[in-house]
Amino acid sequence: MSLDLKPSHASVKAYYDTLHQFGQLYIDHEGAVRSAFQDLLAKCGRKAKPPLTLVPEYRIERARSSVIVDGALVDLYHLPHGYWEAKDEKDDLAREVERKLDKGYPRDNIIFQAPERAILYQSGARIFDDNITRPEALVSVVNQFFDYKAPHIQEWEEAVRDFSERIPELAAAVTKTIDEEKKRNPAFVRSFKDFYALCKQAINPNLSEEAVERMLVQHLLTERIFRKIFDNPDFTRRNVVAAEIEKVVAELTKRSLNRDDFLRNLERFYRAIERSAEETTNFSEKQAFLNKVYERFFQGYSPKEADTHGIVYTPQPIVNFMVRSVEEILQKEFGRSARRQRRPHPRSLCRHRQLHRAHDAGDQDHRSTLQIRKRAALQRSHAAALLHRQHEYRARVFRPRW
Numbered sequence: 001m002s003l004d005l006k007p008s009h010a011s012v013k014a015y016y017d018t019l020h021q022f023g024q025l026y027i028d029h030e031g032a033v034r035s036a037f038q039d040l041l042a043k044c045g046r047k048a049k050p051p052l053t054l055v056p057e058y059r060i061e062r063a064r065s066s067v068i069v070d071g072a073l074v075d076l077y078h079l080p081h082g083y084w085e086a087k088d089e090k091d092d093l094a095r096e097v098e099r100k101l102d103k104g105y106p107r108d109n110i111i112f113q114a115p116e117r118a119i120l121y122q123s124g125a126r127i128f129d130d131n132i133t134r135p136e137a138l139v140s141v142v143n144q145f146f147d148y149k150a151p152h153i154q155e156w157e158e159a160v161r162d163f164s165e166r167i168p169e170l171a172a173a174v175t176k177t178i179d180e181e182k183k184r185n186p187a188f189v190r191s192f193k194d195f196y197a198l199c200k201q202a203i204n205p206n207l208s209e210e211a212v213e214r215m216l217v218q219h220l221l222t223e224r225i226f227r228k229i230f231d232n233p234d235f236t237r238r239n240v241v242a243a244e245i246e247k248v249v250a251e252l253t254k255r256s257l258n259r260d261d262f263l264r265n266l267e268r269f270y271r272a273i274e275r276s277a278e279e280t281t282n283f284s285e286k287q288a289f290l291n292k293v294y295e296r297f298f299q300g301y302s303p304k305e306a307d308t309h310g311i312v313y314t315p316q317p318i319v320n321f322m323v324r325s326v327e328e329i330l331q332k333e334f335g336r337s338a339r340r341q342r343r344p345h346p347r348s349l350c351r352h353r354q355l356h357r358a359h360d361a362g363d364q365d366h367r368s369t370l371q372i373r374k375r376a377a378l379q380r381s382h383a384a385a386l387l388h389r390q391h392e393y394r395a396r397v398f399r400p401r402w
């Protein structure tokens with residue numbers, strides 16, 4: 001994250017002006033004075049290449065605990081490039097640094113900063129410790145902080161760039177194999193037709209075969225990523241759509257394509273993604289990280305269609321809506337819930353009583369109507385559940401029009 005900050009820049013002057021204003025008001029506690037350095041980092045992050053966003057109160061999950069730093073600069077992939085921890089001038093900064101490091105704070109590109117002093121650690125070593133009341137010293141530590149690139153970040157950026165350039169070639173090879181297998185492999189044709197029918201039911205009845213072929217290519221190239229990053233080795237067996245697509249891949253790779261040999265060329269890319277994903281500490285961050293990976297993937301795979309047709313994933317708000325809709329249908333029509341330990345919806349109890357009275361009275365017509373309504377609700381909930389499962393591996397190939 002390169003930066004060429006100079007003492008004459010407006011952001012540097014604003015930093016000292018803010019501290020001066022606090023000093024005139026005799027305000028020196030950490031909660032106030034840290035805002036000056038926070039603003040400086042945020043402004044520098046926006047000018048860095050690639051652009052970085054300062055995230056305050058950034059949580060870092062550990063195996064048995066977690067720590068929260070005052071800020072982290074993250075890229076569009078949600079990968080942190082550097083950390084910041086603030087103290088006030090009353091603290092013994094060196095002692096505070098040792099205490100924080102003992103608690104598990106990162107040692108790779110982190111600034112421990114007070115209004116009069118800054119300490120910078122990179123690659124586990126202290127590389128800067130100086131008085132930053134002088135603009136030259138402040139600029140020096142900030143530039144070092146932004147110029148540093150951790151090895152896993154550098155490897156990640158190189159791997160993604162190379163992978164994006166190779167995607168068209170790899171995708172074309174798989175597409176050619178699919179076309180050949182359609183002509184000479186009846187088992188593959190049957191598997192593909194079954195999967196195509198499932199996709200039309202779960203995604204869009206107007207979905208084209210070409211779109212499903214692209215899903216097949218995407219799955220073949222990215223299945224390992226999801227399996228590794230989410231630590232779910234059997235997701236292709238438990239996920240309905242993924243299980244069906246694996247059947248197609250199995251037929252495809254029986255005769256014409258050796259899966260391991262084909263993907264071996266991408267080993268460097270997979271390792272870089274997996275190492276970078278280790279920096280994401282929770283499910284939401286992993287999800288956001290993979291969203292950005294897919295954006296880069298699609299730019300190299302089919303940039304024209306990514307722009308015109310919108311090869312995207314189901315947005316999280318839409319998934320939330322689908323889940324809530326399934327929950328409402330289950331409660332309204334069946335008195336059941338996808339959640340544990342939930343009481344039946346009052347309406348569902350009423351419907352059960354109506355069904356019971358209809359049965360006792362021999363009202364066959366009324367009972368049939370209720371059964372038809374329940375079957376329709378089951379079909380709707382099943383379709384919504386399939387859409388939700390589809391989201392798990394990001395195989396959507398059209399943008400909803402709203």
